[in-house]
Amino acid sequence: MFKRWLTALTLLTTSTIFAQSIRPPATPLVTVDPYTSVWSFGDQLAGSVTKHWTGKPHPMDGLIRVDGKAYRFMGAAAAEMKTILPTAKQEAYTAKFTTTKPDPKWWFKDGYNISTWKQGPAPFGTHERNDAMLQGGTEFPQELWYRREFNLTNIDFEKPVLNIFHDDDVQVFINGVPAFDCAPCFTGDYEFKPISPAAAKALKKGKNTLAAYVKNGAGPGYIDIGLADEIAPKGADVVALAKQTGFEMTATQSIYNFEAGPVQLQVRFVAPLIMKDMNLLSRPVNYVVYEVKSTDGKQHDVSILNAVSGLWATNDASQSVVGKEANQDGLTTLSLANSVQNLLAKKGDDVRIDWGQAYLAAPQGTVKGSAIGLSTDIIKEFASKGSLSVDQAGAAPADTKSIGLILNAGKVGSESKSLHALLAYDDGYSVQYFGQNLRPWWNREGNKTIAGELKGAENDFAKILQTCEETDKTIYDDAFKAGGKQYAELCVLAYRQAISAHKLVADPTGTPLFFSKENFSNGSIGTVDITYPSAPLFLLYNPTLLKGMMEPIFYYSESGKWTKPFAAHDVGTYPLANGQTYGEDMPVEEAGNMLILTYAITKAEGNTDFAKKHWKTLSVWANYLKKEGFDPANQLCTDDFAGHLARNTNLSIKAIMGLASYAKLAEQLGDSKEATEVNALTKDFAQKWMQMAADGDHYALTFDKKGTWSQKYNLVWDKLLGLNVFPETVARKEIAYYLTKQQPFGLPLDSRKTYSKSDWIVWTATLAEKFEDFQSIIQPIYKYANGTTDRIPLSDWHETTNGKSVGFRARSVVGGYWMKVLGERWK
DSSP, X not given: OOOOSOSSSOEEOSSOEEOOOOOOSSEXXXXXXXXXXXXXXXXXXXSSOOEETTSOBOOEEEEEEETTEXXXXXXXXXXXXXXXXXXXXXXXXXXXXXXXXXXXXXXXXXXXXXXXXXXXXXXXXXXXXXXXXXXXXXXXXXXXXXXXXXEESOOOOSSEEEEEEEESEEEEEETTEEEEEESSOBOSSOEEEEOXXXXXXXXXXXXXXXXXXXXXXSSOOEXXXXXXXXXXXXXXXXXXXXXXXXXEEOSSEEEEEEEETTXXXXXXXXXXXXTTOHHHHHOOEEEEEEEEEESSSSOEEEEEEEEEEGGGGSSSTXXXXXXXXXXXXXXXXXXXXXXXXXXXXXXXSSOOOOSSEEEEEEEGGGEEEEEEEEHHHHHHHHHHHSOOOOBOOSOEETTTEEEEEEEEEXXXXXXXXXXXXXXXXXOSOXXXXXXXXXXXXXXXXXXOOHHHHHHHHHHTHHHHHHHXXXXXXXXXXXXXXHHOHHHHHHHHHHHXXXXXXXXXXXXXXXXXXXXXXXXXXXXXXXXXXXXXXXXXXXXXXXXXXXXXXXXXXXXXHHTTSOOSSSOOSOSOBTTEESSOOSSSOOHHHHHHHHHHHHHHHHHHHTSOHHHHHTHHHHHXXXXXXXXXXXSOOSBOOSOGGGXXXXXXXXXXXXXXXXXXXXXXXXXXXXXXXXHHHHHHHHHHHHHHHHHHHXXXXXXXXXXXXXXXXXXXXXXXXXXXXXOOOXXXXXXXXXXXXXXXXXXXXXXXXXXXXXXXXXXXHHHHHXXXXXXXXXXXXXXXXXXXXXHOSOOSSOOSEEETTTOOEEXXXXXXXXXXXXXXXXXXXXX
């Protein structure tokens, strides 16, 4: 029996005792890759349905039965969503609309004259639409106002909510009363959103009016709205809640404590994302570990139900799943799979996997019962009888069918007993790479099975948990020593998110490829300016993974498929890596990123092998930067959400850092002539930069706009890589200025807006010479992460005045939080 490896909910480090105080915006529970990713969106594990990072329900239910009484500790009982007013996805409808701005005070009110408005079918969207948006309907260019009339014969609703898909900003009114307002923000699919109490009261028998305004900022635009009644479980369907008494999060684990009557329960979600072990990193298996003990000195009969929904194996609830059960290798294993297996057929951002199989397993000796069937039946039978007899393996809607296991602890006294379950997903093939389907790294040769991986995960259980303990200690210790307690907790918060936003596969030659998904942005795969900010974490703990992010971009150019003299932005839309799909290039951005990171890998590995392999391509990109990099044209940079910007001084720094990195590589590869020439060029560029960007006590946002400013986060490489292009006074002056511009929740990105990117703030803070200045810049980010009202996987793009997410979530770029650790390591 595995013995307790933490004597208390603390991690003893060489420098301090880890005592977490940060409250995650959302807590990772199961983190394998961008598809198998389940989170708790709040403080209480049983406070809401567990969800995929996109926000779609991915239910996982947990109940404990003590002496015949059941308590729920994980996942909320799912409410019934009864349609009041259908969306266009549910039922066709038409509405009145205009794209000409109406009277802002009256357009949404009864009696307003809309006789000149047009009539059109829903949904309403721009010509460009993503895969989640319905095609057809009515097109609009950028802004739309629409009104929809509907009749109600009954208004006895329990909790009316919107069923809405809006991209981007939206305002909704019901009978002239404000119901919902969100800006800047968007959804990636249909979501249920609460409406104001006043709007709920405004619903009436007879004719009602729903009015909405939508403004598209960038990319596809879309609006479709319906209404639903959220009906909570009642009577015998209600199970008492276990009392949550504690929570802690480490790099690889999320740990909850509960009281269930006279029994104490601890639940640990363990994701073995160990970067030094790529086979383990790739193995698609997580653990849920349960420990129970009596708190009253008596013995109690204890069993635990762990259930997983069919939604884990589908993109949405309209798809059906089938189930299977097997007993082999000492495990009871249940699985669910989409009835229709369309391998790698669906691409996009707000998309979940709908091929392969989801698995729930446990050692046979601890399994008291198992079931495949209606989620509600499984929970009811366990709660009332402590058994499972449901056996409905045939096809059923994904949101109704679950698999469940009862883990039996038997008689539990004051000595702790441990049980565990294994959660896994077998996708078969993970990514399509220029027309060829690639298997996951763990099965790269096609000779492994998921049954074998589950057996291995069970056999290695104790060893893996020990490795996770060691990793947790290393991650916290390294960050604590570099930046203090708050900084360390930010790094812990970001660890699983940064890694699991990738998929590790092997290319046809066996080379590891580590594909990122640009989560909650545009769904791009292998995006260079996602790789760039995430790089510090991987440079520290396994540069091979960073090379695996960059190899597809090199191949794209070296194969002749990409012929432009700078690096591509991406290689497709996840999971199809068949060539760039982003609509616009970022020439200086991506060329600079690739040059900088190649030299950073050389420094991390202590050899030039990677650079030598790709030297011809690197030279092409460097030649482009020599001509176009110093004073960039009107183009996008990685901060593309802020729009186009010409003569961008921070982008100019990136070009200079890229060329300086290239010069270092040329020198190490024996091309002294090229090194000398490029070094001279970068020194000249730096002098010109300081003159042209000078703006009194700081440096400007662009070369031609004084009275502006921006974070010069790209300058951090001058210090870390020992490039020594700019005098130290540049960073010193900027830091002093930044300290005067801080907002309650962080340093704004630049003078155009008050929003910011937390990864860039950490890079900027790393420029600080004084530790107290570093902490002054970090503390507001900590305040944001700890206090944001958006209960979603950590967003890297937030408003510094109020701590609200502007966009993005669950992205790998938070790997950039390790920049300070990298800086200390490379001193």
